Amino acid sequence: MTLSGAISIKSATKVYDPDGARVLALDNCSMEIGPGEFSVVVGPSGCGKTTLLNAIAGFHALTGGEIFLDGQLLSSQEKPARPGADRIVVFQNGALFPWLTILENITFGPLAQKKLDPAAAKARALELLETMGLAGIALDYPGQVSSGMRRRAEIARAMINSPKVLLLDEPFRALDALTKTVAHQFLLEVYDRTRPTVFFITHDLDEAIFLASKVYIMTTRPATVKLVLDINLPRPRDFRLLASRDYQRLREKCREAVRTEALKAFSAGEREM
Numbered sequence: 224m225t226l227s228g229a230i231s232i233k234s235a236t237k238v239y240d241p242d243g244a245r246v247l248a249l250d251n252c253s254m255e256i257g258p259g260e261f262s263v264v265v266g267p268s269g270c271g272k273t274t275l276l277n278a279i280a281g282f283h284a285l286t287g288g289e290i291f292l293d294g295q296l297l298s299s300q301e302k303p304a305r306p307g308a309d310r311i312v313v314f315q316n317g318a319l320f321p322w323l324t325i326l327e328n329i330t331f332g333p334l335a336q337k338k339l340d341p342a343a344a345k346a347r348a349l350e351l352l353e354t355m356g357l358a359g360i361a362l363d364y365p366g367q368v369s370s371g372m373r374r375r376a377e378i379a380r381a382m383i384n385s386p387k388v389l390l391l392d393e394p395f396r397a398l399d400a401l402t403k404t405v406a407h408q409f410l411l412e413v414y415d416r417t418r419p420t421v422f423f424i425t426h427d428l429d430e431a432i433f434l435a436s437k438v439y440i441m442t443t444r445p446a447t448v449k450l451v452l453d454i455n456l457p458r459p460r461d462f463r464l465l466a467s468r469d470y471q472r473l474r475e476k477c478r479e480a481v482r483t484e485a486l487k488a489f490s491a492g493e494r495e496m
């Protein structure tokens with residue numbers, strides 16, 4: 224079990240400036256995410272969540288502030304960010320190769336990078352597929368399986384690289400409620416086994432609380448942390464948790480904070496119109 228993967232975000236600021244139309248997306252945003260923490264970020268649409276995830280992933284540099292991973296500077300104004308194998312992103316609209324089987328999709332990365340030999344890659348992939356409840360579709364092509372299975376396969380594809388940090392940007396957004404519940408169960412299964420640090424973005428409060436060790440509620444744009452909620456619910460998590468009083472209490476707190484920000488975003492939008 225890894226004890227690395229601490230992410231320290233210090234006053235992260237990001238300004239986009241396409242054609243002089245200045246957009247402040249992150250403003251002095253700070254977070255201390257512990258190694259192996261399952262952090263879930265919730266906030267109004269357009270507040271800057273993806274901007275923050277992209278900065279951690281190394282897809283773009285910050286305009287101000289710093290991001291560290293285990294004490295190493297990942298990104299600042301001076302240091303152009305760089306993606307690294309220690310951080311892997313699972314996007315909202317996944318991208319499995321349609322011409323490869325699910326198994327081949329999962330072994331593709333480590334084989335292309337010569338990190339594992341074919342036998343080891345296959346063994347590891349089959350183990351992950353088993354954990355994600357996908358053993359039966361290893362030899363199917365992505366087009367032959369359900370969207371929920373494809374999403375889980377993408378997580379397996381990320382996890383075969385044993386990243387320190389798993390970054391997920393609304394990965395289950397397009398799934399129906401029931402399929403989502405199944406995806407949560409398998410994601411937690413793989414998380415409990417290896418405990419990577421997780422940075423997970425969602426709009427869904429039930430999803431946030433069910434998965435998280437900590438929920439970070441963001442302000443409307445520019446994003447900064449409005450409230451951090453410790454989710455001290457026991458693991459392994461079980462769907463029966465949703466009926467518990469502790470869960471309901473946390474959900475109500477979360478809902479109130481998000482509601483206040485959503486109202487602010489709404490009235491700001493009205494003023495602009």
Ligand SMILES: Nc1ncnc2c1ncn2[C@@H]1O[C@H](COP(=O)(O)OP(=O)(O)O)[C@@H](O)[C@H]1O
Nearest residue numbers: 239241246248267268269270271272273274275
């Ligand atoms: N590449 C870009 N250029 C200019 N503006 C951008 C760019 N990416 C995002 N934005 C703007 O930055 C703000 C935050 O975007 P984003 O981080 O995608 O929000 P979220 O993920 O919370 O919905 C939005 O107003 C968005 O329009």
Ligand SMILES: [Mg+2]
Nearest residue numbers: 272273274392
């Ligand atoms: Mg986004």
